[in-house]
Amino acid sequence: MRPRHLSVLAAVTALLALPVQAHAATPGQTYHVSPKGSDHASGSQSRPLRTVGACLDRVRPGDTCLIHHGTYREQLTPSSGTESARITLAAYGDGPVTIDGTEPLTGWKSADGGLVATDTRLPLDPDFNAVFVDNVRAAEGRWPNSGADPLNATWAEADTTSTDQHIDDTDLPDADWRGATVHLWAGSNPWAQQTGTVTATAPGQLDFTGGNYRCPPLCMGNQTYRNYYLVGSKAALDQPGEWYYDRTAHRLYLVPPKGGLAGHTVSAKHRLWGVDLSHSSYVTVRGLNLRGTSLRTGADSTGVVVDALNATDISEFSTLPMPADSDLAIPPFEGHIVASRILDSGVQILGSGNTLEHSKISRSAGDGVLVRGTGNTVTDNYIHDVGWMGSYTPGIEINGNGHTVTHNTVRRTGRAAIDTAWQLNGTEFHDNRIAYNDLSEAMRTSRDGSPFYVCCSLNGSGTSVDHNTAHDADGQNGFYVDNYSGHFRLHHNVAWNTGSRGAFFNGHTGPSIANEDHNSSYGVGINVNSVSLGGATDASGSYFSNIVGPKPVSATKTGDPLPVVRSNLITDRPGYTDAVNGELWLTPGSPAVDAGETIDGITTDVVGAAPDQGAYEYGAPLWSTGCDLPGCQQRVRHSDWSATASDGTDASATVDGDINTRWTGAAPQAAGQSLTVDLGESKTFRRLSLDAGRDTSGQPHGFTLSVSGDGTHFGDPLARVSGRSFTQDAVLPRQTTARYLRLTLTASGPAPWVVNDIRLYGNGPDTASTLQAEQATTVRGTERGTAATGVLDSGDRLGFRSANVRGRRLTVRLAPVCAGGCSLQVRLDAADGPVAAVVPVTGTGGWQEQSVTLRREITGTHDLYVVAKGGGPVAALDWLTLRP
Template identity: 80%
Template sequence: MRLRHLSVLGATAALLTTPVQAQAAQSGHTYHVAPQGSDHAHGTQASPLRTIGACLDLVRPGDTCLIHKGTYREQLTPPSGTEGAPVTIAAYGDGPVSVDGTEKVTGWKDAGGGLIAADTDLPPDPDFNAVFLDNARAAEGRWPNSGADPLNATWAEADTTSTDQHIDDTDLPDADWTGATVHLWAGSNPWAQQTGTATASAPGKLDFKGGNYRCTPLCMGNQPYRNYYLVGSKAALDQPGEWYYDKAAHRLYLVPPKGGIARHTVTAKHRLWGVDLSDSSYVTVRGLDLWGTSLRTGKSSTGVVVDRLHATYISEYSTLPMPPDSDLATEPAEGHIVASRILDSGVQVLGTGNTLKNSEIAQSAGDGVLVRGNGNTVTNNYIHDVGWMGSYTPGIEINGNGHTVTHNTIRRTGRAAIDTAYQINGTEYHDNRIAYNDISEAMRTSRDGSPFYVCCYLNGTGSSIDHNTAHDSSGQNGYYVDNYSGHFKLHHNVAWNTGARGVYFNGHTGPSIANEDHNSSYGVGIGTASSALGGATDASGSYFSNIIGPKPVTATQTGNPLPIVRSNLISATPGYTNAVNGELWLTPGSPAIDAGEVVDGITTDTLGTAPDQGAYEYGAPIWSTGCDLPGCQQRVRHGNWSATASDGSNAAVTVDGDINTRWTGTAPQAAGQSLTVDLGESKTFNRLSLDAGRDTGGQQPYGFTVSVSGDGTHWGEPLARVSGRSFTQDAVFPQQTTARYVRITLTASGPTPWVVNDIRLYGAGPDAASTLQAEKATTVHGMGRGTAATGVLSSGDWVAFRKANVDGKHLTARLNSTCTKGCSLQLRLDAPDGPLAASVPVTGKGDWQEQTVTLKREVTGTHDLYLVAKGTSRLAALDWLTIRP
């Protein structure tokens, strides 16, 4: 039996007996705003104002604007409140409140050549234009054409005779490309993208100016990477929905939808900042939707709280200029092009002591969130589909000191999920806490980086990067502290399917001092080192211990004192629960149990005779990462999957869950070649990711469809069509589908055989066959959440997971209880008093136990799952549950 220094039930009981202070009622006046109101009205609920701006003209500290459902095309510039009396702008709660940054474009006329045009004034800087067709992003005219997903780009490839400012390409259409923007992803090892301007063109040839031509890793020429595309030219308009803005004539050109523009709506961006708090403090913004615009605080802002924001299409731009010298914290240099647009994009939390929480931030050419200043908080947010222009703009860019960035889910980013660029941050990076974040599907438009990336020369004294999970990304590492940075402390982190390494501290022929990694767990899809420090001239004081991983832990042995590497478990079979699915917690008998060493400030919750190795202490509740909002849990649990190829080759590695294994077709790509995946059982999903690795040798599929089948014999029409050549390509279905078999069929030819490293599936909600962590439940009733597990449930309390995808008949729950008689947890469907699917008897002696029961009947489909406590006043704490066949 393992000794316990602290009973979980005792700890949660202490929390539950602490009085909860109710939020003080907002003092001051309350004004109502509704689309049917009048700005000459009194602002009562019966006689509301028409615009939010009119309400903001009236409010004083302590006042509230309650906004009723509707669309508001205006920019909000709230006045400041005070620390004890903030100004509040909040959705009333009767439906969505949309602050729309666009205006309708009308007056369309035939412009010849299959185009229509409208005379309209768009924002002063044409680089930030955005156009929407029927409330969907319309693509700027582009050659070669690409699909609707900007993170799955189609590139042209220049010939090897190209030079730094010249492109030879026999496929380039014969047109006048002068003035077009040339977007480059090229060089010997292109760790960022860049843009230039076409100065002349001829058949198969293009001259351009700009780009980072002095930097060999990032230049066009006879390089391993010669990818480019063209935008910003009328010559590129050739498919429905594409647009071009003639800034001199103030005229917007559009390729109309099939059937004409009638009955379609076109809007264009007019306001970069729908909510501009750059001169405001002590303002609460709650429950607003932003469309085609963003929100920012300012350098002097303090006490701003942004809660339950839903922001979509927040930033758009078409060029990547060198950051102006005024934005730089370091001396100007050509390499600083990587920091382009970091300060121009995203939801921006600047200043001191401001908070962004419980929000969804999606669709941005640049940052998802920029946090800058001191002591700001970004917590429990879902950030996705950002950074597609390919500079260092991440899901969250962290500049400054003392910030708290926790419990965020960040997925599908062009480069890093979390990043710090010293070019604009400077070298100080003190006392930042980055914890309990789930970061995945990063590095969609770059090859040199990681989900967590910081660079360069940074001093991370007092900062802690802990309890994060990084996975399923096409970069090189899970956590990457690059180029001369020191004093970074990492611990209790998890990584799998991150390429070469779990963690890499890169000295890069310079110092890498006092960096640490402790009690971390690394799983499949790591090919070189579990944790490593390399290339350092001075690695003094670095320390690696209590790490579990499949590959060695290494550190350059230089410095005084020399780096410490000890007490680590290197094993392909360390006793993980399920490594392929990232469940890296320990099972009974694991050699990591009680095998770790004590590390001050790190091994603080030890059970047993010594700390365990790895990120999870055996016998303790399993902590989780990410947000608890809808959409935060999507990955479908990997089971006993198999794959067959139409060419007869062995395709098993495409579904082994390891991104470092690769299947290659036996012949150059041709329409009709296919892979068929048997999932072993029916699964519910709405997106398939095909990971083809980090190289661009023409081996990514040039186009494919995805079809599904229930029996492997009868196949319906394709659910998705994909074109593009990015590392990972996503097939998105119009709706959720349930199937056992999935077929990927090529639709285009290519010069080389196609490759597949990994196939993954995602659903619109959590997969109940995965481990549903109780602290990430969509809603809880009657008890509090913890970092791991719930508080103690009493009779009538419940935990709910909304829209879970279920296909099973066995429920397993991990519980901690002291109940001896008459206690149970009931699984009910779709409501707390909905149909009873199972009852789990609850008994225990105050330790964590797994209980499995058979459901009354097999449950399939999408359901809201409620686990309802029945019995005594103090029944059990819940860690996790699953429903499996």
């Protein structure tokens, strides 16, 4: 152990210095709401009101609506509280409280072609319609057919004879497509998607208007990308659950489930904003579920706190129009198409001094969260499966100044995980803190971008982008400051499997001034630059140091003062713990240890003789990213995987953990071709992700996933994927444990299939991965910071929910403070459940790793609890693993 500048307890104390926001409240009246109540009742617990609206009619500043278990089909529009007397809307705690934005549809009758139809006037703009069958989102009728997951889109590919407003496609069915919406992803480098309207059709042809705002690069024609699909036509209805709304006749058509509609429910979206706080301030909303609707604050809202929201299917739309001129902060031009629907979607935190925390937000055609205004906070949220319409709508859209966006997990986004929109916000982006976020599986429906994306001409003075992880993304960079933006300070970020670069500052024939990246670590899956500043006419004041990465750090040599590039470690042997699994922290003997330079405000809490290079200081607790809610940790640890192809070719590139390596089949795709993967040991997972790279040539046209315990006997397929998208996910009906996987093609294609990377995900954390103590889903009796917990006293505990366990060797990293007779117990399924392991704790020796061997191997899915035992303070905890 190296000499330290800080004592262990002082270091732990520093790590745990977290801001605490107090929300003062003056006690007031409490009203109860229940589906079993009456709006003429008193609102007491024994005589509850029936609707939340009736409660909101009664509340005054300081009052509370406690909402009991049930579904409420209404829009909640609270009045304002005051800073000292808030209004509170909260789930009572006796079961889920769902604010449903849909209304049931009845009166179904048989229609031609095996369809059913009902006459109904849907109240929303037709572009925002959504239909649900048995409370599950139903797909609008579409050609070509696609699966239920809109981020696993199947695209048609136009012939090379297509032109700006014309598509030739010999596969196009002969039907009347007039009036349909054509969704385009086309051009030489399609960094945005667009929509148009079909005006004429003929066999194998169609004409349309709209779209193609920039041609080239965003046009159909003879281009690298010629992808499209059609919606909004009755002609597309051909598989169960698809729907079409005739907006003229006010008639909704549906392909019924197999066996008919009997026993099924159908509903349609009626309310965009189930919780509308656009004219509210000093309101707390806690513990509500939203389904088929969303929540917003307003430009004048302040002091709103949204806590423990669970929002699904929040936004739906089918077209991508140019934003209205009145919404634009920059004079309109055709490139502003990329800002389409940013202001129309997502959970919206507008105004000043508002907070969204501890929430789960999923399934949106557009934004996950829009944060706009000044001084808002978005922290500890799990945001996923958003932005599938392919505009610049991200997981979190940040407009304005002084925001804090921290500790969020953002996964599976059509484009960026975190993004800015200068067209809507203007060029200021001052004093924002974007930190400790985990950004993965981004860029599912675009190529030119990154998990973290800044554009354009933004002035980021005072903004810090630090301690974030970006990985397993389909774009080109991990962190991307694009087109003339300057004064952005990045530091202590980590990226791997992000394509060309870890971080890219793009001058693009203009200025890229005073941008910085310090003490960041970049790993596998980066094949051009670890950090690059390129194409700038002026790069004055830019500064890149203490970087660790596999590829060079470079900057355009222009400006006064010239950019500084120094004290960087460029090597393929940096001494990372496990680069393939993103564990880019340093091991003993790493050349990065004590090799960094001192940078004011960046190289703090130094351990040893000098700062280390890279994002993690050796000998200090390991900081982590993302939220601590259930579901925030899912990636299955990659170990000694191997793969064999049915055609006998070397398929090792599919499982080497590097998205830039590629396996290609020996012949054009044909049903029955397969890949078999040996995981080396049994793994528990729910989803397989197949990354086919960033071009269209070798996407699988459909495959099944089967599993085996012995590598010989494979059962029936557990998942089927329709194919023809860049990254394709096979989702199993339940969590499954297996050692062997087989992917088998189900369709033919003109080119051999390709696979760049195969990844697995479970329902919870994999204990073979490093479980960071500060990311435990439950904590009692101690505090946690961005790295490690505080000292656990006897009886204190933390727990990891639904962990995937297979092993008998437990390793923990701890800082003991106990003189003797203390231990950390690992218990299963409950804090007082069976003891699986006991780690003795004695002494005060600084951070150290201790391992114990369990009496028997533990397998399956368990809640894991770490419980401190002793006569007083026991230890601070950094991380733990449980492996075979």
